Amino acid sequence: MRRDELLDAAEDLLCDQGSAALTLSAVADRAGVSKGGLLYHFGSKEALIKGMVERLIDEFDQLLAAQPGDTYTERYVMATLAAVRSGRLRRWAVVTGASGNLFLLAPLREAMARWHREGLADEPDPLASQVVRLACEGLWDVASHDPELNTESDLQALEARLRALLKPPPAP
Template sequence: MLGCGRGRKSSRERILDAAAELVSETGAGRLTLDAVAERAGLSKGGLLYNFPTKEALLQAMVQRLVDEVSAEREALRAHAEPGRNLEARLCTAALLKLRQGRTKEVANGMLAASAENPRLLDPVREVVKATLENLKATSDDLDAALLGWLAVEGLNSLEMHDLSPFSEEEHERIVQAVSRLLGKGIAE
């Protein structure tokens, strides 16, 4: 994440980092603005200046996840081999790269929070819609692009919810199958 001036993170970034840590530890349902302010090293007023409500904070957290996937896709683009189904390869590679660690934990917590407020996932819905339109417009083999994207989304969803029956070797086998389907390979 980019901070502001002289390498220091902005208070907004510190708040989002603190909220992500807390969501990873306790879930979004138990997230309080007081706990976030304390973890970020700010007064509650400082937090409220940036995020006037818990919903605003949660919305910013979802948007940050969306932005992280988009940034990862663009970073991969700089090194991607041109060729067949490029956008599908970039999309699946970005999703696979961000499937673990803090991103997984925060995404899982945000999904749980969306049960109480389904609108939290509106930015994700927009990205999914835009991704589908992009794949339709750019894929050399639309069937392969859609199957590859859906396979990776499904794999990530199973893993996010700790429901995956696949070993790491089986996971890699699926990724390689998607890579062959899309052409030229995807990178994790």
């Protein structure tokens, strides 16, 4: 069994049953492997949570790097919408809910700070860019809890509005 399949099983378990259900035995059962097979990849529950956090950060960094756009915030909007459309955004809620351990969440907090500070000073309107990035976080969070809330046409309208907010104000 591959590492990602074990992480998927842990995430599915969390989505279905909540953080109290996240045990190594339950993850192994969900993945259809022995507990020893799980322990080969993740030696503890903390290591499993750490793996989920690291994968979440890596995947969003890759998604962000793959997006078109003239500014970091434009790419951030596109990456957020790509995540919402993919349905894989539940990881944010899952990982945050899974870990009451601030040490395990530290890499996620560092990544969030980086994502929200990156290139901000180089944006045509840094304040508008900050508002747009925060709106993306809200969209991601709401979609995590209600993935069916926004239709594709809703997402297209949101994208257009967010991109419009990023346009520099006309010169006086």
